[in-house]
Amino acid sequence: MLRTIVRFRSWFLEGARDRTLSAAKARVHTHPTKPWWQVMCLTGVDYFSTLAYQPYIAFLAVGALAPVATLFLVALTLFGAVPMYWRVARESPNGQGSIAMLEQLLPGWRGKTFVLCLLGFAATDFVITITLSAADAAEHLIENPLAPHWLDHRLLLTFFLLVLLGAIFLKGFAEAIYIAVALVIAFIGLNIIVIGRGLYEIITHPEVFPRWQQALAAGASHGNVWLIFVLSLLAFPKLALGLSGFETGVTVMPLIKGDLTDTPDNPAGRIRNAKKLLLTAAVIMSLALIGSSLVTTLLIPPAALEPNGKAAGRALAYLAHEFFGVGFGTLYDLTTAAILWYAGASAMAGLLNLIPRYLPRYGMAPEWARANRPLVVVITGVTLFVTWFFDASIEAQGDAYATGVLMLMLSASIAVVISARRDGGWTYAGFIAIALVFTYTTLENIRERPTGLKVCLAFILSLIFVSLVSRALRATELRTKRVVLDDKARKFLHEAVRNNMLRIAANRPQTGTEREYARKRAELKRVHRINHDEPVLFFEVQIVNPSEFNDEVLEVHGVTVGKHRILRCDSPAVPNAIAAFLLHAQKETGVIPDVYFGWTEGSPIGYAFKYLFLGEGDTAPVVHEVLRKAVDNPEKRPCVHVG
Numbered sequence: 001m002l003r004t005i006v007r008f009r010s011w012f013l014e015g016a017r018d019r020t021l022s023a024a025k026a027r028v029h030t031h032p033t034k035p036w037w038q039v040m041c042l043t044g045v046d047y048f049s050t051l052a053y054q055p056y057i058a059f060l061a062v063g064a065l066a067p068v069a070t071l072f073l074v075a076l077t078l079f080g081a082v083p084m085y086w087r088v089a090r091e092s093p094n095g096q097g098s099i100a101m102l103e104q105l106l107p108g109w110r111g112k113t114f115v116l117c118l119l120g121f122a123a124t125d126f127v128i129t130i131t132l133s134a135a136d137a138a139e140h141l142i143e144n145p146l147a148p149h150w151l152d153h154r155l156l157l158t159f160f161l162l163v164l165l166g167a168i169f170l171k172g173f174a175e176a177i178y179i180a181v182a183l184v185i186a187f188i189g190l191n192i193i194v195i196g197r198g199l200y201e202i203i204t205h206p207e208v209f210p211r212w213q214q215a216l217a218a219g220a221s222h223g224n225v226w227l228i229f230v231l232s233l234l235a236f237p238k239l240a241l242g243l244s245g246f247e248t249g250v251t252v253m254p255l256i257k258g259d260l261t262d263t264p265d266n267p268a269g270r271i272r273n274a275k276k277l278l279l280t281a282a283v284i285m286s287l288a289l290i291g292s293s294l295v296t297t298l299l300i301p302p303a304a305l306e307p308n309g310k311a312a313g314r315a316l317a318y319l320a321h322e323f324f325g326v327g328f329g330t331l332y333d334l335t336t337a338a339i340l341w342y343a344g345a346s347a348m349a350g351l352l353n354l355i356p357r358y359l360p361r362y363g364m365a366p367e368w369a370r371a372n373r374p375l376v377v378v379i380t381g382v383t384l385f386v387t388w389f390f391d392a393s394i395e396a397q398g399d400a401y402a403t404g405v406l407m408l409m410l411s412a413s414i415a416v417v418i419s420a421r422r423d424g425g426w427t428y429a430g431f432i433a434i435a436l437v438f439t440y441t442t443l444e445n446i447r448e449r450p451t452g453l454k455v456c457l458a459f460i461l462s463l464i465f466v467s468l469v470s471r472a473l474r475a476t477e478l479r480t481k482r483v484v485l486d487d488k489a490r491k492f493l494h495e496a497v498r499n500n501m502l503r504i505a506a507n508r509p510q511t512g513t514e515r516e517y518a519r520k521r522a523e524l525k526r527v528h529r530i531n532h533d534e535p536v537l538f539f540e541v542q543i544v545n546p547s548e549f550n551d552e553v554l555e556v557h558g559v560t561v562g563k564h565r566i567l568r569c570d571s572p573a574v575p576n577a578i579a580a581f582l583l584h585a586q587k588e589t590g591v592i593p594d595v596y597f598g599w600t601e602g603s604p605i606g607y608a609f610k611y612l613f614l615g616e617g618d619t620a621p622v623v624h625e626v627l628r629k630a631v632d633n634p635e636k637r638p639c640v641h642v643g
Contacts, residue, residue, distance in 0.1 A: 013371045033257040034177055036273035040281050041184040042177050043252060046129055046346035047245025047281055048184060049339045051191055051288055053136060053394070055296035055315040058239050059305050064215035070293040073239045074286040076441075080434040081409065082282050085246045087416045087431070089274040093253055093267045098412035099358075101419060109547045112362055116467060118411055119358060120460030122247070125404030126351045127459070128397050130344035130383045134161040135392040137340035140314060144333045145326055158392040159384060161341045166380035169348055170373055177255075180345055187339045190332050191288060194316050197323045198295025208298050215302075245285075247408045249278050251350040292316055313394060344383075351379055363471040363479075363549030403452030406442040413438040471549070476625045479573065480554045480580035485588070488558030492565045493585055496535045502585060502593040503530060506578055506619065507538045507566075514562035521564070527643035528596050538566040539581060539595075541574045548572040554580055575622035582623075582638040583630060594639045595623065 058066040092100045099118045103111050138157040141147055151157065168179065202208050256277065259269025296305070296315040304311040304318065311318035317336055321329030352372050359365035368374045390396045413435035420431045446453050485493065496502055505524055510516055517538060524530045554577055556569045571577035582593050597620035624640040631637040 013368060013374065033255055036256050036277045037280070038177055038181050039252060039256050040249075040277040041181040042255070042349055043245055043249045043277070043346050044184045044281055044284075045180050045339055046133070046248055046343040047285055048187060048288070049133060049336075049343040050245075051187075051285075051292055051316060052140070052336045052340050053313050053315075054239070054289065055292040056305060056311065056313055057398070058293055059297055059300075059315070060307070061239060063302075064212060064297060066297045067290070067293045069239055070289050074289055076437060077282050077286055080437060081246050082278055084409075084413055084416050084431065084434055085250055085278050086275050087419060088250050088412055089253060089278065090271055091415075091419055092250065093271050093274070094264075094357075098247070098250070098408070098415040099354075101415035102411060108545060112547045113464075115358060116464050117460050118408070119354070120463045121404050121407040121411075121456055122354060123351070123404075123463060124400055124456045124459045125247070125408055126347035126354075127379070127383055127386055128401040128404060128455075129347035130162065130165070130379075131158075131387045131390070131392075132394060132397040132401055133340045133343035134158045134165070134383075135387065135390075135394050135397070136313065137161055137337040138392065139394065140317060140333050140337040140340065143314065143317075144330055145321075146330055155387070155392045158387050162344070162380060162383050162387060165341065165344045165348065166376050168345070169352075169376045180342060183335070183339045183342050186335050188284065188288075190320070190335055191292070191316065194320045194323065194332065195288065195291040195295055198299055198319055199291060201323075202294065202298055212298050245281065245346070246278065247405075247412065248346050248350040249281065250274065251353050252346075254353065255349070295319060348376070348379060351375070359467060359470075361550060362467065362547070363474050363477075365467070365470055366474070399449035399452030400455035401452070402445055402449060403442075403456050406438070406445050407456065410435075410438045410442045474549070476622060476629055477576070478580060478583070478626055478630045479550050479576045480571070481550070481552050483554045483556065483580055483584035485556045485584075486558060489556045489567050490558075490588070492537055492558045492567065493588060496537045496565070497589050497591050498535055500591055501534075502589060502591045503534065503536045504539050504582065504585070504593050504595045505536050506595060506597050506623075507540050509540045509542070509568075512561065514564065517561055517564040517566070523598070524596060527598070528641055530596075535565075538564060539578060540566060540568045541577045542568065542570045543574065544570045544572060546572050554584075556581060575619050576626055578619070578623050579626035579630065579638075582627065586638060592636065592638055594641060596641045596643070597623075599642060 055066070058070055062069045088098050088101065092098070094100075099115055099122070102118065103115050135154070135158045138154050138161060141157065142152050142154060253270060253274050256270050256273050258267050258271075258273060262269045292315070296311075296319075300311050300315060300318060303309055305315065306312065314333075314336075317329065317333055320332035352375055355365065355375060356370045360369050386397075413431070417428070417431045417435045420428045493502075505520065507517075507520055520538065521532065521536070524536060525532060530536060549572065554569050554571060556567050559566050559568060567581070569577060569581070578595065582595055585591075585593050600618045600620070620640060620642045627637050627640070628634075
């Protein structure tokens with residue numbers, strides 16, 4: 001039984017990075033890489049699957065103007081999103097996406113808070129992608145004429161699809177990407193047949209265009225060409241769901257196979273192939289969006305596109321049944337349901353690449369969050385809760401989905417503008433124009449769909465709360481992975497051992513003069529009864545970026561001030577650095593060190609918050625707690641003295 005438990009734990013936590021890895025190695029993804037077109041299929045199950053509902057949403061939003069508004073969406077895709085994310089791919093080739101670009105601009109807690117907010121929007125986008133797509137897949141299955149009556153339980157069917165998706169990712173990544181390739185090829189092929197037949201019907205039935213012109217004349221534009229142009233331009237933000245998939249495309253970049261000459265610092269082949277992925281997906285989707293919008297608007301009766309009509313949420317599926325009968329229509333329904341369900345795979349892959357890059361490093365997630373399978377279980381649980389909360393309603397989740405997508409694209413456009421500032425010229429001006437378009441699109445979407453912003457804020461607040469709780473629970477971990485002493489520090493350490501004693505005095509540096517250390521030496525004699533002839537090493541920690549959590553390497557330098565010997569280092573947290581050094585000193589010399597502190601006066605609660613966010617506080621008890629958790633046997637633990 002014990003062996004089975006150990007094997008299961010090893011399998012379940014497979015992929016968690018060893019704590020001894022350097023920061024550079026930790027940035028290298030552990031998934032096997034695949035050709036760019038296969039990874040495109042993984043992101044494409046999200047991007048391409050929007051064809052299942054995008055034509056209906058476009059008609060519902062702008063009516064007969066849908067084909068014209070779709071042209072604006074396509075223009076923004078090809079001339080805005082593609083060049084923008086090409087830049088993101090070049091600047092952030094390891095899968096951090098635009099979030100990492102913005103993180104560099106705001107160091108410290110400001111940057112961490114900003115990143116947490118963006119991660120909240122990303123989580124909204126990816127989680128709602130999973131839940132909305134599964135709900136829409138269930139809807140396609142239930143609405144099929146051949147579906148049995150016992151299948152008519154939308155919530156339970158959506159639950160089943162979500163659990164099945166999680167099970168595939170528990171099995172492994174290779175299986176996930178091969179399924180994506182098969183589904184994308186089948187879905188795109190069937191849509192080419194349906195859209196192609198629809199375009200043929202439009203060409204061979206001359207009365208279709210006059211009927212559409214009458215619909216335009218009856219609408220708000222009254223057939224005026226310029227008014228049609230303006231109204232379509234103002235309305236195209238409602239079609240924002242057609243922009244999904246770009247952030248996922250750069251998030252999963254580490255999965256793209258590059259050149260043999262690629263290095264972690266210069267993955268030129270991976271960047272080039274990522275650009276191919278983004279452009280190919282955008283061209284395929286643009287052509288499909290234009291064609292699907294035309295055949296939906298011109299061929300489907302408006303009554304069928306009402307919220308409760310036969311084509312509601314499934315315009316192309318409706319045409320598949322109308323053109324080719326129940327057999328082909330059922331095949332289309334099954335394929336559409338499969339790719340909609342599996343659109344969650346793209347979002348799941350995005351979350352599995354994004355979360356381990358940020359939250360564990362901030363101390364805002366457990367170390368097991370670096371492993372895929374525990375994260376899959378957590379994400380699946382969250383999607384089940386969200387599905388239950390929204391009662392598997394497609395309409396209720398659509399607002400949050402669009403807001404999450406656009407906020408991520410807006411942040412990417414801002415990051416790209418800042419990055420392109422050094423280039424100047426037309427490149428800089430072009431990216432400013434793209435950023436303004438995304439700003440308008442996002443603000444207009446929020447104005448039209450305020451519920452979406454509320455859901456995103458709920459995700460953000462939940463993420464921040466859980467992150468802070470995690471950081472508090474992990475505060476007393478031994479964060480440092482390796483301690484390195486320079487030659488002088490090592491010499492001081494060994495010479496300080498006398499009579500099997502090693503005395504370390506923690507000191508908060510002030511003036512750094514000999515008088516300061518002489519006063520501290522006198523205090524040690526008065527409080528701790530340490531004579532002047534007994535060797536004592538002073539240990540000092542300079543706080544650097546307390547918002548960071550892990551301290552990969554603690555570099556300790558030896559210096560002398562008068563006759564006093566001091567060891568100095570930089571670290572995000574004072575107590576953890578002291579504890580790491582004490583354990584290293586014990587290993588280096590074979591002697592259990594004694595460390596001496598003075599009492600810290602003030603509110604313990606205030607010092608606790610100060611430690612969590614500023615890396616220093618009531619140091620002595622925290623050092624003791626870090627040592628207690630690191631060393632089980634009290635007799636082999638460094639001794640902490642406070643006086």
